[in-house]
Structures are given as structure tokens and as C-alpha cells.
Amino acid sequence: MTTSIQDRLEAFRKQDRVQAGSLIISAFGDAVVPRGGRIWLGSLIRLLEPLGLNERLVRTSVFRLVRDEWLRSEPCGRRTDYLLTASGLQRIEDASRRIYASTAQGWDRRWRLVVTVGELAAKDRERLRRALFWQGFGTLNGDCFIHPSADLIAAFDALVGEGLGGLVPKLKPLLAADAALGTAASDAELVHAAWNLEGLAATYRDFVERYQPVLTQLREGACDDESAFLGRMLLIHDYRRLLLRDPGLPDVLLAADWPGQRARLLCRELYRRLLAPSERHLEMHFQLADGRTPEASPRLFERFQDADPLSDAG
Numbered sequence: 411m412t413t414s415i416q417d418r419l420e421a422f423r424k425q426d427r428v429q430a431g432s433l434i435i436s437a438f439g440d441a442v443v444p445r446g447g448r449i450w451l452g453s454l455i456r457l458l459e460p461l462g463l464n465e466r467l468v469r470t471s472v473f474r475l476v477r478d479e480w481l482r483s484e485p486c487g488r489r490t491d492y493l494l495t496a497s498g499l500q501r502i503e504d505a506s507r508r509i510y511a512s513t514a515q516g517w518d519r520r521w522r523l524v525v526t527v528g529e530l531a532a533k534d535r536e537r538l539r540r541a542l543f544w545q546g547f548g549t550l551n552g553d554c555f556i557h558p559s560a561d562l563i564a565a566f567d568a569l570v571g572e573g574l575g576g577l578v579p580k581l582k583p584l585l586a587a588d589a590a591l592g593t594a595a596s597d598a599e600l601v602h603a604a605w606n607l608e609g610l611a612a613t614y615r616d617f618v619e620r621y622q623p624v625l626t627q628l629r630e631g632a633c634d635d636e637s638a639f640l641g642r643m644l645l646i647h648d649y650r651r652l653l654l655r656d657p658g659l660p661d662v663l664l665a666a667d668w669p670g671q672r673a674r675l676l677c678r679e680l681y682r683r684l685l686a687p688s689e690r691h692l693e694m695h696f697q698l699a700d701g702r703t704p705e706a707s708p709r710l711f712e713r714f715q716d717a718d719p720l721s722d723a724g
Contacts, residue, residue, distance in 0.1 A: 433647050436647035438502065439650070
């Protein structure tokens with residue numbers, strides 16, 4: 411095992427509190443979905459055990475994910491497979507489109523607005539704010555939520571799915587184009603008012619600092635298959651958690667030195683280098699309840715597929 415990956419694994423194991431449920435969702439999205447979307451619980455336990463997740467913790471976390479309607483179970487004899495629910499799969503697919511994107515999203519220079527119509531109770535307003543925050547929307551004056559490229563239909567569907575359908579009649583979705591008046595506020599000023607990106611930028615810099623040594627080590631030599639799998643799981647887990655906080659603004663609305671750009675390129679090259687050996691590990695240890703090991707979908711190897719400017723960097 412390369413020293414840099416070993417250091418990352420040790421740091422993860424030494425955490426006071428591991429969010430096992432979140433890590434399991436990352437594993438499902440990255441490794442289980444490409445192999446048919448289901449896995450025997452015993453196989454999942456064995457795959458994650460080297461990360462410091464014992465059997466009891468994995469079982470408890472999986473049962474909670476079933477309760478929260480992320481996962482469902484299917485018995486097969488004395489064993490049980492677990493797979494994503496329809497809503498869980500939809501959330502995974504939405505996240506995957508961002509995680510494995512080769513480039514940042516473009517922009518049509520129109521803003522998507524969700525405006526509250528009439529009064530909302532303070533509790534409902536906070537629930538709405540939190541729900542739209544996790545979809546990337548920024549807030550202007552508490553009554554207007556804004557995003558440059560969100561799908562408004564999907565945003566409202568998500569609100570209904572989260573139990574906020576009763577608020578929809580009090581919300582007005584709008585598309586707004588820039589009138590280009592010379593003395594009006596700029597797009598950059600609008601971004602500054604709607605989002606606090608300073609904390610997110612610091613987190614991206616921490617991600618780069620944490621994983622750049624891993625990339626440097628992998629450029630110097632390969633690692634064993636199990637280390638590649640474990641490193642891949644933590645890489646995608648950490649990157650997915652970053653993207654949950656990132657509104658996904660197009661590059662044109664961000665500073666030229668925005669650290670999220672470097673983090674995306676770093677994640678992309680690391681993933682490419684870890685993919686083949688990690689898949690060899692899964693071929694040996696991934697099992698369904700009936701004992702079969704399903705093949706990986708060819709689409710797995712389309713992730714992060716285009717040219718990477720970091721690959722030639724020092």
C-alpha cells in the first residue's frame with residue numbers, strides 16, 4: 411500500500427465519529443449501482459471493514475437507510491440483498507451527474523427564481539430554505555431563492571418528495587434574463603449576495619491538500635487492488651459531501667482561481683488511476699446473496715472520460 415493512501419485511510423479510521431450511513435450511500439452510488447444496484451449485506455460488510463466499520467455498525471446503518479427509504483431488502487434463502495429504492499436511486503443518479511461530470515456546467519445567462527407569494531410560517535420558511543439550499547439555491551432577502559441553472563420542475567418535484575408539497579401553491583417559479591442596464595448590480599454582486607462561498611472555498615482547498623499527495627504517489631507507482639478500492643471509496647465519499655454543499659455555479663460566475671475547479675480535476679485523475687485496480691478487487695469480493703458476482707456496466711468506464719489538464723501537471 412502506498413504511504414499516501416495509507417495515511418488517508420488511517421486518518422479516516424481515527425475519526426471520533428464516522429458517518430457510516432453516508433459512506434454506505436457513497437459506496438452504493440459509486441460501486442454497487444454499476445454492478446446492478448444490489449449487494450449481499452455480508453459482502454458489503456467485508457468490503458467496508460478495512461475502513462474501520464465493524465459488522466454491527468454497517469448493519470445498524472443499513473437498517474436506518476431502509477427506515478429512511480434509501481434502501482430496501484430482498485431475501486434470498488438465508489441471505490439478504492440490499493438495493494436502492496426508486497427515490498434513493500433517483501437521488502444517486504442526480505448526484506452522479508455532478509460527481510462524474512468532465513467539465514463544469516455551462517450557463518444560458520438566465521436566472522432561475524423561486525419567489526414566495528404571501529406569508530409563510532417561520533417553521534415552513536426554514537424548511538423551505540433548507541430544502542432549496544440542498545438543491546443549490548441561494549437566498550435573497552428571505553423571500554426569493556435563486557440559481558443560475560437549476561431545473562425548476564425537478565426542484566418542485568423534489569420539494570413534493572420531501573413532504574413540502576403543501577407549500578407549492580405559495581411559490582412562484584420564474585426565469586429571469588439580465589436586462590444589461592449599465593448601473594445595475596452585476597452577476598458577481600448577485601452571487602456574493604446570495605451565497606457565502608468563503609467556507610466552501612476553504613473546504614475545497616482542504617480536499618486538494620488531502621488528496622494531492624495521493625496523486626503524487628500514484629504517479630510514481632501503482633498500489634495494490636484493495637488499497638485502490640478503499641482509496642476510491644474515500645475519494646468519492648469526500649467529493650460527494652463537498653458537492654452537497656456546492657450550489658454548482660458555472661465557472662463564469664466564479665473567481666478565476668476558484669479552488670473547486672482544481673478539486674474537480676484532481677478527483678478526475680485520481681479516479682482514473684484507481685478505477686482498474688479497484689474493480690479487480692470488486693471482482694474478487696463483491697457478491698450477491700446467491701453467490702454470483704455481477705459484471706460491471708461498461709458505462710462505469712465512461713466516468714471522467716475526456717482529456718484532463720492536470721494529467722500533465724507537475
